[in-house]
């Protein structure tokens with residue numbers, strides 16, 4: 404078992420299509436103890452059975468825009484586990500109106516919201532949990548191609564993901580002193596709750612199936628397995644990186 408005895412704290416499970424769920428399952432199946440966090444109380448009914456199925460150690464709600472809630476969650480984790488080894492950030496949000504049309508029309512409020520939930524929250528979680536993370540731990544976040552290239556309708560989320568990817572590099576530098584690694588997975592498009600907010604999502608899937616070197620889309624399980632790799636000793640000297648799990652689509656030019 405690749406991560407036998409490790410403890411993994413996972414933010415961002417909404418349902419069994421969530422990338423966070425796929426990573427949690429993979430980590431659990433490979434020997435880790437897991438704890439799940441979900442964003443809002445309305446998700447509790449969905450997440451509780453998932454937590455039971457995965458035999459998680461504990462489950463808690465935490466809105467990542469709320470510093471007090473994050474601090475309380477860190478107290479809970481300290482009480483339940485003391486220290487832990489793996490932190491998974493799989494959280495993003497932008498107003499639906501900002502995920503269509505022209506980026507130039509993004510409002511100040513919409514920009515702040517998207518950047519706060521989708522990028523700053525990684526910094527906030529690392530800040531709150533740094534002391535609880537064991538030396539040589541692993542932190543991972545989820546990003547997308549739209550951080551680096553223009554993807555129609557992805558708009559403010561692309562800018563938030565660019566900030567997230569840059570944060571991954573700066574956090575890797577700060578936490579690297581204790582051997583803690585920080586990386587991002589850049590997943591190809593997957594049908595999830597978050598993706599349902601993006602206009603024209605279906606046509607993105609069709610384009611990947613036609614143009615990606617592997618001529619297909621990816622699955623949640625593909626991302627889960629990369630999460631396992633990043634959580635494990637197999638990636639012990641890798642930090643500050645963005646890993647594409649996208650059937651190769653990102654390598655293509657015209």
Ligand code: NAD
Pocket residue numbers: 414415416417418420421422423441442443446465466467468492493494495496520545546547589590591592593594595596597598
């Ligand atoms: P998802 O909807 O299952 O997960 C998004 C999660 O963010 C949800 O659990 C939601 O509750 C949580 N969230 C939103 N606002 C929050 C807040 N204020 N506090 C706490 N949690 C909050 O969708 P997903 O596709 O699994 O998304 C997970 C991550 O993967 C996101 O960062 C997303 O941008 C990224 N990603 C998704 C795709 C895709 O095509 N689905 C591709 C690349 C990257």
